[in-house]
Structure formats: structure tokens, C-alpha cells
Amino acid sequence: MTNLPLPSPSRSFFSKLLLCTHEKNLKQGQILHSQIIQTGSSSSCLFVANAIVNFYAKCHRLTEAKLAFEEIQNKDVVSWNCLINGYSQLGGSRNSSFVMELFQRMMREESENNVYPNGHTFTGVFTAVPDLKSPLGAGKQAHSVAVAFDSVSDVYVGSSLVNMYGKLGLVCDARKVFDRMPERNSFTWVNMICGYAVQRLGVEAMRVFKLMVGVEEWGLNEFVLTSVLSALATTEFIVSGKQIHCLAIKSGLLSVVSVGNAIVTMYGKCGSLDDAVKTFELLSDKNTISWSALITGFAKSGDSEKALELFSKMNSFMMKPSEFTLVGVLNACSDIGAVGEGKQVHGYLVKLGFESQIYIMTAMVDMYAKCGCVTDARKGFDYLQEPDIVLWTSMIGGYVQNGQNEDALVLYCKMQIGGIFPNELTMATVLKACSSLAALEQGKQIHANVVKYGFSLEIPVGSALSIMYAKCGSVNEGNLVFRRMPTRDVISWNSMMSGLSQNGYGNEALELFEQMMSEGTKPDYVTFVNVLSACSHMGLVERGWIYFNKMSNEFGIVPTVEHYACMVDLLSRAGKLTEAKEFIESSPTEHGLCLWQILLSGCRNYRDYDLGAYAGEKLMELGSKESSAYVLLSSIYTLLGRRGDVERVRRMMNLQGVNKEPGCSWIEMKSQVHVFVAGDQMHPQDKHIRTEVQRLSKLIKDEGFKPVFDLLCADLES
DNA sequence: ATAGGGTTAG
Numbered sequence: 044m045t046n047l048p049l050p051s052p053s054r055s056f057f058s059k060l061l062l063c064t065h066e067k068n069l070k071q072g073q074i075l076h077s078q079i080i081q082t083g084s085s086s087s088c089l090f091v092a093n094a095i096v097n098f099y100a101k102c103h104r105l106t107e108a109k110l111a112f113e114e115i116q117n118k119d120v121v122s123w124n125c126l127i128n129g130y131s132q133l134g135g136s137r138n139s140s141f142v143m144e145l146f147q148r149m150m151r152e153e154s155e156n157n158v159y160p161n162g163h164t165f166t167g168v169f170t171a172v173p174d175l176k177s178p179l180g181a182g183k184q185a186h187s188v189a190v191a192f193d194s195v196s197d198v199y200v201g202s203s204l205v206n207m208y209g210k211l212g213l214v215c216d217a218r219k220v221f222d223r224m225p226e227r228n229s230f231t232w233v234n235m236i237c238g239y240a241v242q243r244l245g246v247e248a249m250r251v252f253k254l255m256v257g258v259e260e261w262g263l264n265e266f267v268l269t270s271v272l273s274a275l276a277t278t279e280f281i282v283s284g285k286q287i288h289c290l291a292i293k294s295g296l297l298s299v300v301s302v303g304n305a306i307v308t309m310y311g312k313c314g315s316l317d318d319a320v321k322t323f324e325l326l327s328d329k330n331t332i333s334w335s336a337l338i339t340g341f342a343k344s345g346d347s348e349k350a351l352e353l354f355s356k357m358n359s360f361m362m363k364p365s366e367f368t369l370v371g372v373l374n375a376c377s378d379i380g381a382v383g384e385g386k387q388v389h390g391y392l393v394k395l396g397f398e399s400q401i402y403i404m405t406a407m408v409d410m411y412a413k414c415g416c417v418t419d420a421r422k423g424f425d426y427l428q429e430p431d432i433v434l435w436t437s438m439i440g441g442y443v444q445n446g447q448n449e450d451a452l453v454l455y456c457k458m459q460i461g462g463i464f465p466n467e468l469t470m471a472t473v474l475k476a477c478s479s480l481a482a483l484e485q486g487k488q489i490h491a492n493v494v495k496y497g498f499s500l501e502i503p504v505g506s507a508l509s510i511m512y513a514k515c516g517s518v519n520e521g522n523l524v525f526r527r528m529p530t531r532d533v534i535s536w537n538s539m540m541s542g543l544s545q546n547g548y549g550n551e552a553l554e555l556f557e558q559m560m561s562e563g564t565k566p567d568y569v570t571f572v573n574v575l576s577a578c579s580h581m582g583l584v585e586r587g588w589i590y591f592n593k594m595s596n597e598f599g600i601v602p603t604v605e606h607y608a609c610m611v612d613l614l615s616r617a618g619k620l621t622e623a624k625e626f627i628e629s630s631p632t633e634h635g636l637c638l639w640q641i642l643l644s645g646c647r648n649y650r651d652y653d654l655g656a657y658a659g660e661k662l663m664e665l666g667s668k669e670s671s672a673y674v675l676l677s678s679i680y681t682l683l684g685r686r687g688d689v690e691r692v693r694r695m696m697n698l699q700g701v702n703k704e705p706g707c708s709w710i711e712m713k714s715q716v717h718v719f720v721a722g723d724q725m726h727p728q729d730k731h732i733r734t735e736v737q738r739l740s741k742l743i744k745d746e747g748f749k750p751v752f753d754l755l756c757a758d759l760e761s
Numbered sequence: 762a763t764a765g766g767g768t769t770a771g
Contacts, residue, residue, distance in 0.1 A: 057762065093763050100764095124764040131765090166765040203766045230767045237769075269769035304770040335771040367771035 053088040060094040069102045086116070093121045100129025105138070118156065123149050124163040131167040139174035142167060143181055150188070162197040165189045169203040173210035182207055198224065202231040209238025214247075229262045233270050240274035248274030249283045256290075263290075265299040272305040276312035284309045288322070300328040304336050311340020316349075331365045339371035347375035351384055364395075366403050373406035382414035401427060405434045412441025417450075436469045439476075448476040452485060465496065467503045474507035483515040500528045506535040513542020533559075533567050540573040549581035568600050575609035579616055587613045604634040611638045615645025620654050636665050643675055652679045663695050670701045 056079050063072035076095060079085045085092045092115045099108035112118070112126045127145050130138040146160070146168050153159055160168075165185070172182040186195075186204060194200045201224040208217035217238040224231065232255045239248035252271040255262055268291055275284040288306050291297040297306070303326045310319035323329070323337050334357045341350035354372045357364065364372075369392050376385035389407060397403045404427055411420035424430060424438040435458050442451035455473045458465070465473075470493055477486035490508060498504045505528035512521030525531070525539045536559045543552040556574050559566065566574075571594045578587035591610055594600045607630045614623035623645065627638045639661045646655030659676030662669070673696040680688040719726065726732060 054762080061763080090763050097764065119763095121764050126764095128765065161764090163765045170766070197765090199766050201766090206766070228766095233767050233769075237767080240769090266767060266769055270767085271769095273769065301768095301770050306770090308770055330770095332771050339771060365771070371771075 052082055053084045053091050056082075056084050057088070057091050057094055060091070060098050064094070064098045064101050067102055069104070072098050072102065085111075085114075089115070089117065089119060089122070093119075093125055096122060097125040097129070100125055100132075103133060105129055105133065118158065120158050120161055120164070123158065124161075124167065127164060128167040131171040134171075134174055136174050136176055139171035140176070142171035143175065143185075146185070160188070160192060160194075162194050162200045165192075165194050165197075165200045166203045169200070169207040172207050178211055182211060195220070195223075196225050198226045198228055198231065201226075202228070202234055205231060205238065206234040209234055209241065212242065214238045214242050214244065227259075229264060229267065232262055233266045236267065236270040236274065240270055243274070243277070245274045245277070245280040245283065249280075252287075263294055263296070265296055265302050268296055268302050269305040272302075272309045275309050278313050281313045281315060284313055285318075298327055300326070300330055300333070303328070304330075304332045307333060308336040308340070311336055311343065314344050316340060316344055316346065329362075331362055331368060334362055335365060335368040335371055338368060338375070342371050342375035342378065345378070347378040347381070350375035351381065364391075366397050366400055369395075369397065369403055370406045373403070373410045377406075377410040377413035380414050382411070382416060385410045385414060398426065401431055401434060405437050408434065408441060409437050412437070412444055415445060417441055417445045417447060432463060432466050432469060435463060436466065436472055439469065440472045443472055443476050443479070446479070448480045448482075451476040452480075452482075459492075465492070467498055467501070470496075470498055471503040471507035474504075474511045478507075478511045478514040481515050483512075483517060486511045486515055500524065502528070502530060502532055502535060505529075506531075506538060509535070510538040510542060513539065513546065516546060518543060518546045518548060531564070533564055533570065536564055537567070537569045537573055540570070540577070544573060544577040544580055547580070549577040549583075552577040553581075553583075553586075566598060566600075568594075568603060568606070571600060571602075572605045572609060575606060575613065579609055579613035582613075582617050584613060584617045584619065604637055607631075607634050608637055608641060611641045612645075615642055615648075618649050620645055620649060620651050624654060624657070635661065636667055636669075639665070640667065640669055640672055643672060647675055652683055655679050656683070659692075663692070666699065668699060668701055670696070673699075673701055 056075060059075055060072065062068075063075060076098075079091060079095070085095060092111070095111045096108050096115075099105070099111060108126055108129050112122060115122050123145065127142055127149075130142045130145070146164065149158065149160060149164070165188075168185050169182070169189075172178050172185065175181055189195050189200060189204070195204065201220060204220045205217045208214065208220065217235060221227070221231065221235045232251070235251050236248050239245075239251065248271055252267070255267065268287060272284065272287055274280075275287065284306075287309075288297075291302050291306060296302045303322065307319050307323050307326070310316070310322060319337055319340050323333060326333055334353070338350045338353050338357070341347070341353065350372065354364070354368070354375075357368070369388055372388050373385060376382070376388065385407075388410075392398065392403055392407070404423055408420045408423045411417070411423060420438065420441045424434065427434065430438075435454070439451045439454050439458075442448065442454065451473065455465075455469070455476075458469075470489065473489050474486065477483075477489060489511075493504055493508065500508070505524060509521045509525040509528070512518070512524060521539065521542050525535070528535065536555065540552045540555050540559075543549070543555065552573060556566075556570065556577075559570070571590065574590050575587055578584075578590065587610065591602070591606065594606065595602060607627075611623050611627060614620070614626060620642065623642050627635070627642060630638060639658045643655055643658040643662065646652070646658060656676065656679050659672060659679065662672045663676070667673075673692055677689045677692040677696075680686075680692060717726065
């Protein structure tokens with residue numbers, strides 16, 4: 044190594060290597076490399092040696108870069124930086140953890156070789172940190188090393204540090220670094236804004252953006268605009284979004300296709316589809332992303348028909364859909380249960396060779412499951428060699444959505460055997476399967492898994508867990524989990540209330556409602572279904588009326604059929620049958636089928652046959668398909684001795700093609716599920732069970748309890 | 762003479 048003027052071969056090799064690096068010309072560079080080895084230039088000139096490392100690194104040949112690096116005897120800081128940045132720029136968790144290894148080795152060897160990290164080193168390191176498996180500690184440590192080496196005032200280092208903290212979700216730390224930087228450029232501002240954008244902090248992003256425009260207007264470019272737009276993806280930011288739209292027009296940056304696309308996306312996510320369409324139509328330059336943005340916008344806002352329509356229009360313009368387009372279209376199909384269109388997209392994605400892309404296949408599995416085609420969903424799932432946790436969860440969730448809860452649990456076990464680590468959504472999904480099965484034992488095992496994997500009782504898991512316990516009848520455990528949840532949303536409150544109310548703890552459910560209100564959580568329509576049904580269980584007619592009126596007057600929630608049903612149930616159970624009848628007749632007529640049915644059952648319990656007959660006739664008029672309605676009505680006429688009417692009801696029942704679904708119940712004991720269908724004699728211990736039922740019935744009768752048998756007897760006699 | 766940061770839009 045020498046500081047003397049270089050011999051001319053080295054100088055020429057060096058400049059040729061630079062050219063190959065710039066052009067990423069691997070072949071030419073390799074030829075040069077072999078010539079360099081023959082003349083011995085690499086061992087005599089550090090510049091040439093470093094250029095070789097850099098050349099291989101830039102051509103993504105990291106193995107060769109590493110070999111060339113290790114051959115250098117007197118590595119200087121540039122040698123290290125070329126290799127570190129080579130790995131850092133390629134990204135991924137393996138490369139990034141190797142960056143950290145190199146960085147540590149460099150620090151270990153620093154004193155013996157007199158090599159110290161500089162700004163170039165730290166930028167590479169900070170870029171690698173977010174890709175690490177556990178990035179937090181490493182990031183903070185590297186930051187403090189950079190402080191010790193007095194590197195953080197460098198604008199490159201500072202910007203990459205802001206970027207690092209932003210990606211780690213530590214936007215406050217990013218902001219601290221940002222505020223202390225003596226110099227900022229366009230990169231710095233974009234990184235800061237993106238940090239806010241990923242946290243959905245639109246107000247902060249806007250504030251920083253305005254600061255930038257005020258301080259250094261020259262910094263406005265397409266990157267700044269797209270990053271601030273990505274932070275404005277909800278309805279509350281629509282005004283800011285329009286401001287940015289104006290600015291994009293004034294600055295002429297709207298003609299940049301990425302900016303136009305970002306604006307279409309922003310309007311789509313804000314639910315302003317009219318503005319999205321207008322902007323889209325005025326785009327001077329449309330690409331597949333523009334179309335995807337619009338299609339996804341419609342799909343997300345619930346107008347799935349329009350999304351599908353746009354998709355076929357896109358095809359007629361010969362615009363090739365990307366994987367993102369197809370994901371959007373598949374989501375639209377799931378939403379409206381359009382399995383026909385979904386199948387077409389399936390064929391299309393196979394044709395385009397997207398069959399091994401996990402995101403698309405996940406959307407497809409989801410589509411089939413939501414359309415009720417679980418077998419097709421499973422086929423798609425089985426097609427992929429290495430499903431990721433999102434796909435596993437989608438398939439398990441697909442089973443749950445279709446009521447195949449046992450299959451969901453079986454698949455979860457298979458996943459565990461395969462050593463796949465579940466995420467929070469997986470746990471919530473499996474717990475839902477347990478809730479639906481009322482499978483307490485399995486539920487407890489999943490709870491053990493929750494603890495084992497270290498999931499917190501945050502909303503998805505904590506909520507699902509408390510619901511599971513409540514639905515399985517373990518109200519105390521459910522309540523315990525609920526109390527220990529760090530935060531609760533309206534859904535968690537609703538679920539706990541329904542769990543309490545279903546298990547006979549109506550007063551506790553109402554108490555919970557008052558508590559929810561005092562903690563400032565806004566109730567939704569489900570909350571009131573729970574409240575009213577709790578009132579109904581407890582026979583609290585007055586309170587029921589108060590809540591029913593409060594719902595629309597104070598909270599602006601329009602009552603749905605469920606609320607009307609709760610009220611009719613409440614009045615019927617309390618024996619206020621005439622009041623119930625009047626309430627039904629003052630309610631929207633389209634709820635009739637549901638409401639008269641409830642009143643009819645109420646009339647049976649209170650033996651009010653005249654009103655029962657009235658309700659039953661209403662149900663027949665409305666064309667009820669409910670077998671119990673016809674059975675009850677004909678029983679009533681039997682009791683009233685109106686033979687002709689009995690015949691008429693029977694004829695109507697046959698005419699409507701009403702069939703009685705047999706009642707079914709089940710219980711899980713010693714990890715075996717025992718199923719009972721009304722009238723069957725399938726259970727191996729059927730005789731025993733019947734004897735026991737007879738014994739219990741006798742006990743009940745001896746206690747003086749008289750069941751409502753007369754209607755049933757009437758039905759049997761006729 | 763050699764080494765460094767934004768992937769933002771679906």
C-alpha cells in the first residue's frame with residue numbers, strides 16, 4: 044500500500060471497474076477481475092481491491108464480494124463499508140443480521156487495525172436494522188455507537204436513523220432525531236412523514252409536511268407528496284387530502300403517475316369514490332396501479348359490483364392486471380359471494396402464473412370460504428407448499444365461518460405439529476371455534492397456548508378468550524379475563540355482556556353496560572341488542588322501554604329488527620301480550636314474520652289462544668316457513684275446537700313446503716362430543732339416558748312443577 | 762480516485 048502516484052495499470056483497472064459497477068456488467072467485471080489477479084494489482088493497490096468488493100456487492104454477488112474482502116490484508120474503512128452496504132442494500136433478515144455481524148467484527152478489530160466506523164458505515168447499519176428478527180435493542184445500541192463516534196449530525200446518518208425508527212414504529216424517537224438534525228434534505232422529510240404514515244398519524248404527517256413547505260419549498264417532489272398522501276387514508280383526513288390534491292395540481296406534480304395514483308388511492312380509502320373516479324379519468328398517464336387503486340377503492344367501500352365492473356372494463360382496455368388487482372377483485376367477490384366471478388379470477392390467475400403467490404392464494408382461499416365453498420378453499424390451501432401464518436389462519440377461519448368448527452380445530456393442530464407459530468388472529472379464530480362448539484376443554488388448551496406463546500390480552504385475543512369462557516358457561520373465568528384486558532373496545536364489551544346475559548346474569552350485564560358508558564365507550568347497535576335482551580331475561584319492562592327510546596334519541600341508532608324482536612320478547616315474556624301486539628303493529632311491517640312468531644310463542648306460554656290465533660293467522664298471511672308456527676296454530680285451533688281451521692292450517696303448511704328441522708344438542712365429555720337429535724336413538728347409552736330422563740321428569744312433577752303441556756297434548760291428539 | 766439514505770401508489 045502506498046501513497047505514491049499509482050502505476051498506470053492499477054489506475055486503468057480502477058476506472059474500468061467503476062464503469063462495470065455502474066453498468067452492473069457482471070461478465071466484463073469478471074474478466075477484469077481475472078486480469079487484475081494475473082497482474083497482482085489487487086494486492087498492491089487498496090483502491091482496486093475495494094473496487095472489486097464494491098463491484099461484486101453492487102452486482103448482488105455477495106459471496107464473491109465477501110471472498111474478495113477477506114483477501115484484502117490491510118482492510119480500511121472503505122473495504123468494510125463496501126461489504127456492509129452490499130448486504131444492507133440487498134435486505135432481508137439473513138443479510139441484515141450479517142450486516143450486524145460485520146459491524147460488530149469491525150468494532151472488535153478497530154483498535155488493532157486502526158479502522159473506525161464512519162457515516163457510511165452507520166447508514167448501512169441503520170438501513171439493515173428494521174429487517175432484523177429482533178431489531179429494537181440492536182437499533183438503539185447502534186444509535187448510541189453512532190453518537191459516540193459523533194456521526195449523527197451527518198444528514199445521511201440522521202435520515203437513515205429517522206427511517207429506522209419510523210419503520211420500528213418508534214415515531215417519537217424518529218422525531219427526536221429529526222428535531223436535532225442540523226441539516227435536513229428531502230430524504231429526511233420523506234422518512235419523517237412515512238414514520239407518521241405507517242402509524243396512521245395523519246395530523247402529525249400533515250403538520251410536518253406543512254413545516255417542510257414553509258421552510259424549504261424546493262423540497263417538494265413526488266416522494267414527499269406520495270408519502271404524505273399515504274398518511275391521509277381515512278375519511279377524517281379528506282380535507283387535508285383535497286389540499287394536497289390542489290398542491291399537486293399547482294406544482295405540476297400530478298402529471299407524475301405515482302402522485303396521481305396516490306391521490307386516487309387516497310380518495311378511495313377516504314370513501315370519496317366520486318373524487319377517485321374524477322381524478323382517475325383525468326390522469327394523463329394510467330397504469331395497472333391506477334386501475335388497481337380504483338378497483339380496490341370500490342371493493343373496500345362496499346361497492347363490489349362496481350369493482351367487478353371496472354375489472355372487466357380494465358380487461359377490455361387490454362390493461363394487464365397485477366397481483367394487487369386480482370387481490371382487490373377477489374376481495375370484492377368474497378364480499379358479495381360472487382363465486383362465479385371468483386372462479387373466473389381463479390382461472391385468470393392460473394393463466395397469469397400467480398398460482399404460487401401466497402397473497403393471491405390467500406385472497407382466493409378467503410373468497411371460496413366466504414362463498415361457502417370450503418372444499419375449493421381447502422384445495423387452494425393444499426396447493427401451496429409452504430403456507431404462511433396468514434394463509435393458515437384464513438383457512439382455519441374459513442372453516443369457522445362455515446360452521447365446520449371441528450375441522451378448524453383439526454387444522455390448527457396440524458399447524459402446530461408443523462411447527463408454525465400462530466399470530467393473534469389465529470388464536471382469536473381458534474377460540475371462536477371453541478366458543479361455537481362450547482368446547483371448554485379445548486378452549487382451555489388454547490388459553491394455555493396463548494400463555495405459552497406469550498400473547499397479551501390485547502383486544503383480539505383477550506376478547507376472544509373472555510367470549511369463549513362466557514359462551515362455554517364459565518362466566519367467572521370469562522369475567523376474570525375481561526377484567527385483566529389492558530384495553531377494551533365496543534366489541535369486547537358487547538361480547539362480555541352477551542356472555543353474562545346468556546348465562547342468566549342479566550343484572551350483571553346491565554351493570555356492565557352502565558360501566559361501559561361511564562368509561563366513555565360509545566355503544567353500537569349490538570350493545571342495545573344485548574341490553575334489551577338482558578332486560579327481557581330479567582323481566583325489566585320499564586327499563587327496556589327506557590333503553591329502547593334512549594337508543595334512537597340519545598345515540599342516534601336506528602332500531603333494527605333485532606331490537607324490535609327484543610322488545611316483543613320482553614313484553615311477551617312479561618305477559619303484556621296486548622301491548623306486544625300493539626307494538627308490532629306500530630313497527631315497520633317488513634319485520635312482521637319475525638315479530639309475530641315471537642308473540643305466538645308468548646301466547647302459548649300464557650295460554651292466550653285468541654291472540655295466539657291472531658298472531659298465527661298473521662304469520663300464514665305473510666307466508667311463514669317456520670314449522671313451529673303452523674304446528675302451534677293448528678294446536679290452538681284444536682284446543683278451541685275449530686276443526687275446519689285445523690284442516691286449513693295443515694293444508695297451508697303442505698302448500699308452503701314447510702319441514703320441521705329436528706332439534707339438536709351436544710355436549711363434550713372427556714374430549715368426546717356426544718350429539719343428540721330429537722327423536723333419534725343413536726347414542727350407545729340411549730336406554731340409560733331415557734331412564735334417567737324419566738326419573739328426572741318424575742322428580743320435577745313431584746316438586747309440583749306443571750309444564751305447559753296442554754298445547755303439546757292437543758297437537759298429539761289431532 | 763474507492764463506500765452512504767427515500768420503494769412513496771396497488
